Amino acid sequence: MLASLTHRLLTAAAAATLLGALFTVGSAPAADAAVPETIPLQITNNSGRGEPVYVYTLGTSLTTGQQGWADADGTFHAWPAGGNPPTPAPDASIPGPAAGQSRTIRIPKLSGRIYFSYGQKLDFRLATGGLVQPAVQNPSDPNRNILFNWSEYTLNDAGLWLNSTQVDMFSAPYSVGVQRADGQVSTTGRLKAGGYNAVFDALRAQPGGWGGLVHTRSDGTVLRALSPLYAVETGALPATVMNDYIDRVWQRYATTTLTVAPFADQPNTRYFGRVSGGVMNFTNSSGAVVTSFQKPDASSVFGCHRLLDAPNDQVRGPISRTLCAGFNRSTLLSNANQPDTSSANFYQDGVTNHYARVIHDRMADGKAYAFAFDDVGHHESLVHDGDPQQAYLTLDPLS
Structure with missing residues (x-):
């Protein structure tokens, strides 16, 4: 047992x-x-x-x-x-x-x-x-x-x-x-x-x-x-509870760039995400791909793990933390610059982490x-x- x-x-x-x-x-x-x-x-x-x-x-x-x-x-x-x-x-x-x-x-x-x-x-x-x-x-x-x-x-x-x-x-x-x-x-x-x-x-x-x-x-x-x-x-x-929001995020960033600045004290450290072939690739300011994410599911979003794993490094982990917060707070569609840290913008989509809200x-x-x-x-x-x-x-x- x-x-x-x-x-x-x-x-x-x-x-x-x-x-x-x-x-x-x-x-x-x-x-x-x-x-x-x-x-x-x-x-x-x-x-x-x-x-x-x-x-x-x-x-x-x-x-x-x-x-x-x-x-x-x-x-x-x-x-x-x-x-x-x-x-x-x-x-x-x-x-x-x-x-x-x-x-x-x-x-x-x-x-x-x-x-x-x-x-x-x-x-x-x-x-x-x-x-x-x-x-x-x-x-x-x-x-x-x-x-x-x-x-x-x-x-x-x-x-x-x-x-x-x-x-x-x-x-x-x-x-x-x-x-x-x-x-x-x-x-x-x-x-x-x-x-x-x-x-x-x-x-x-x-x-x-x-x-x-x-x-x-x-x-x-x-x-x-x-x-x-x-x-x-x-x-x-x-298990499908977040699918609609996840799908909309993946659709939007197939034609729009998601900009992530994960360090508040390093505003010039930015990464740029675009979805191609079903995968969100992040590049640095030089255009080199630094990490990629498969489309996550609800478990990955709620647990900030699996397809949104966040290793203790200086690139993938900080980007993943930012994505995880954006998915749970449903700010990824309302703001293409993340993290969005204003609580007034959190949980405004009908598909969100209602537990956290x-x-x-x-x-x-x-x-x-x-x-x-x-x-x-x-x-x-x-x-x-x-x-x-x-x-x-x-x-x-x-x-």
């Missing part, structure tokens, strides 16, 4: 990818900043739910490359060896605060996730390649009927990057924050009043199968909305990580500081 979930392993490579993505939106820390080995994380339970809360700090040490977990004091513990089929992981849970209460723990220097669950501990397993993360799009996943969520973070000598994420699913709401050396606190990820239920209501009301993203437990508890990537992969959302619309500051490259143009829900004094994770109302 769990062996099929090994694609969810949190490997050192995945941690490095996360770190790289977070660094793209970070700023350099002060030269004399000294980030301690652990910093306090204040967890506040404003959920209004009475069940016990369990918290987990899991990730990869950026010093040793070991995968493991941290206890409430911030001490890192490497996972033992796993097996095939995966074996139960040691209980890494930390009792969280009761409703209306706060608890402060410490988080160490690593790249990983802070999970929290309501009413039941999460079931983690260890495969031969490392930790198996929950994959609730799989009907056999033991965590499928648990209400839970997670935040992603990296803490290293350059500071703290802490986000709220909806890349995989929209579920139990929370916001994140960081206190700076001057005492100011920066926060993000909080929904508008009533925003939690409003997201589910809007998805159910959206024609075209978007209501299929919503998962409800047998007791009536709404657990989550799956990302459209997983909804397409599981058949909950039609709905979530951004319900966020108090409009920020979210609703797809992998939602940070293009800085629309992601992320806090960062080079000299963090304290981090915050607030469990928000499920209403």
Whole structure:
């Protein structure tokens, strides 16, 4: 059963990818900043739910490359060896605060996730390649009927990057924050009043199968909305859901040039895309072809992978990130110069990533990580500081 979930392993490579993505939106820390080995994380339970809360700090040490977990004091513990089929992981849970209460723990220097669950501990397993993360799009996943969520973070000598994420699913709401050396606190990820239920209501009301993203437990508890990537992969959302927009993009750029300037600090670095023979070829300013893309499908668009793969390089990856953001936000037809970073232009086409549209619309500051490259143009829900004094994770109302 769990062996099929090994694609969810949190490997050192995945941690490095996360770190790289977070660094793209970070700023350099002060030269004399000294980030301690652990910093306090204040967890506040404003959920209004009475069940016990369990918290987990899991990730990869950026010093040793070991995968493991941290206890409430911030001490890192490497996972033992796993097996095939995966074996139960040691209980890494930390009792969280009761409703209306706060608890402060410490988080160490690593790249990983802070999970929290309501009413039941999460079931983690260890495969031969490392930790198996929950994959609730799989009907056999033991965590499928648990209400839970997670935040992603990296803490290293350059500071703290802490986000709220909806890349995989929209579920139990929370916001994140960081206190700076001057005492100011920066926060993000909080929904508008009533925003939690409003997201589910809007998805159910959206024609075209978007209501299929919503998962409800047998007791009536709404657990989550799956990302459209997983909804397409599981058949909950039609695989053709983006075809009309993709086709129109490919038709337009057979006769028009798509100009991509992927680096905000390098406006003169531009690439030029034209479709020929069903393939979008990108040339540089010298006219040389630097990379090409086959026409993507909905999975490639929603997942920013496969036919829109984004390697960690300086050419294809940045172009692909820009294309992915343009497809998800449906700005590729309205603007031949990308990225289009004005949120007023996002999601205006009838064929778009309605999951991302709905979530951004319900966020108090409009920020979210609703797809992998939602940070293009800085629309992601992320806090960062080079000299963090304290981090915050607030469990928000499920209403």
